Structures are given as structure tokens and as C-alpha cells.
Amino acid sequence: MNDNIPVFEVLPQHIGFIMDGNGRWAKMRGLERSEGHKAGAKTFRRIVEYCADVGIKHVTFYAFSTENWSRPEKEVKALMKLFKEYLLEADEREKENDIRQSRIRFIGEREGLPKDLLRLIEKAEKVSNKYSKITVNVALNYGGRAELTHAVKEIAKKVKNGEMSVDDISEDVIGDYIYTAGQPDPDIIVRPSGEYRLSNFLTWQSAYSEFWFSDILWPDFTEKDVNDILFDYQKRNRRFGGV
Numbered sequence: 001m002n003d004n005i006p007v008f009e010v011l012p013q014h015i016g017f018i019m020d021g022n023g024r025w026a027k028m029r030g031l032e033r034s035e036g037h038k039a040g041a042k043t044f045r046r047i048v049e050y051c052a053d054v055g056i057k058h059v060t061f062y063a064f065s066t067e068n069w070s071r072p073e074k075e076v077k078a079l080m081k082l083f084k085e086y087l088l089e090a091d092e093r094e095k096e097n098d099i100r101q102s103r104i105r106f107i108g109e110r111e112g113l114p115k116d117l118l119r120l121i122e123k124a125e126k127v128s129n130k131y132s133k134i135t136v137n138v139a140l141n142y143g144g145r146a147e148l149t150h151a152v153k154e155i156a157k158k159v160k161n162g163e164m165s166v167d168d169i170s171e172d173v174i175g176d177y178i179y180t181a182g183q184p185d186p187d188i189i190v191r192p193s194g195e196y197r198l199s200n201f202l203t204w205q206s207a208y209s210e211f212w213f214s215d216i217l218w219p220d221f222t223e224k225d226v227n228d229i230l231f232d233y234q235k236r237n238r239r240f241g242g243v
């Protein structure tokens with residue numbers, strides 16, 4: 001447990017992190033891109049733990065987009081290997097009764113993922129389901145448009161077989177069919193690496209999110225950056241269309 005946590009007046013319930021900049025981080029050091037991803041995975045572990053310690057209840061980390069399949073096969077393979085390693089490690093930690101008690105959820109398209117990875121994902125979700133300190137959503141093979149397409153198809157099926165009428169479809173109902181159903185929308189979305197875009201992240205959920213951009217490359221992201229985000233967040237005036 002981290003005992004240097006500042007006192008925050010108000011905390012976001014949910015933070016979204018776009019873990020970007022691994023490749024550039026590696027390139028700057030003359031390393032392979034996969035080394036950047038390894039460093040990024042370490043940062044991910046640290047930031048999850050810190051968010052849990054601070055008392056954030058939901059975090060979503062963008063790990064692999066539906067568009068990232070267009071990368072060279074070698075890089076995609078290295079990423080899949082890292083995801084597997086993380087899940088195997090989570091399994092070990094579970095046996096040691098990990099103090100941070102995170103509930104792990106994978107959001108994204110399951111179809112297209114390697115079978116062994118899928119098995120580990122299902123196991124991690126099942127085993128960690130009893131925890132409630134923090135929910136860690138890992139967006140893997142995730143795309144906001146794919147998520148909405150999936151939701152539309154599921155709703156259409158219900159309408160077709162008479163379980164739902166067209167008039168029953170509401171924003172709340174759509175919210176029930178997206179992958180983060182039951183969780184609050186992200187209060188703030190963090191994008192490091194100097195890019196100012198969402199890249200298909202949490203399309204539905206981000207309707208009223210705050211944004212925090214920075215030039216830091218994800219592997220260099222620290223607990224202090226999380227503090228900066230939280231201090232910044234508590235100054236924001238969220239009006240949701242009101243006055």
C-alpha cells in the first residue's frame with residue numbers, strides 16, 4: 001500500500017487510460033517496439049495498483065484495438081504474449097490472495113483472439129469476480145464502433161423474436177448491451193503520447209467524459225501523473241448541459 005497518497009476532495013469513479021506511446025518510447029532507446037510494450041505492461045501494473053490504493057472504483061485500459069491487427073504479425077504476437085503473461089501472473093497472485101482485490105473484466109470482441117488467451121481471460125474473470133475494491137477493464141480487441149455494432153445486433157435479435165419492442169429501446173437499454181454495462185461511464189479519459197484523439201475508445205461511454213492529454217509516453221507514466229490528473233479533475237466544472 002502506498003502511503004504517500006494526497007488527499008483528494010473528489011475522485012472520479014471511473015478513469016479510462018489509452019496506453020499509447022510504447023513504440024516511440026522503444027524507438028528513442030534504439031529498442032524493438034516489443035520492448036516498449038513490455039515496459040508499457042509494467043507501467044500498467046503499477047498504475048492499476050496505484051488507482052486501487054487511491055480508491056478509484058473503475059478503470060479501463062486500452063490495450064489492443066480492433067485496428068491494431070493491422071500491425072506487423074511479429075508485434076501482434078509479442079502483444080498477445082504479454083497479455084497471456086499478465087493473466088498467468090494474475091492467476092499466481094490470486095493463489096497468494098492478492099491484497100488489491102481487483103475484479104478483472106475484458107471488454108472487446110472475443111472472436112478472433114487466440115484460444116489459449118481466451119481461456120485465461122475467462123478464468124481471470126471468473127476467479128476475480130468476487131472482488132469489489134476496483135474493477136479493472138482491459139480493452140482488448142476493443143473498438144467503440146464494434147461494441148455498438150454488437151449491441152445493435154443483440155437488441156435487433158430481441159426485437160425480432162418478440163422479447164422487446166422498438167419502443168422499448170432507450171439510452172438505458174443500449175447501455176445494458178455495451179461491454180461496460182452496469183459500470184459508470186468514464187469521468188475522465190487520459191491520453192498520453194501527444195496524440196489528441198480517442199482512436200475508437202469508449203465511443204458510447206465517453207459522451208460526457210473529461211479529457212486529459214499529455215506528451216508523456218505510456219511507459220514513462222507515473223503515480224505522480226495520476227495525482228496530477230486527479231488534482232486537475234477536481235477543478236473541472238462538469239455541467240452536463242446544465243448551468
Ligand code: IPE
Nearest residue numbers: 019020021022023024063064
Ligand atoms: C500503444 O503503443 C500500444 C498499443 C497500441 C498496443 P503504440 O505501440 O501505439 O506506440 P506508438 O504510438 O507507436 O508510440
Ligand code: IPE
Nearest residue numbers: 018019020062063064065199
Ligand atoms: C490506441 O493507440 C490503441 C491503444 C492504445 C491500444 P494507437 O496507437 O493504435 O492509436 P492511433 O493509431 O495512433 O490512433
Ligand code: MG
Nearest residue numbers: 020021022023
Ligand atoms: Mg500508438
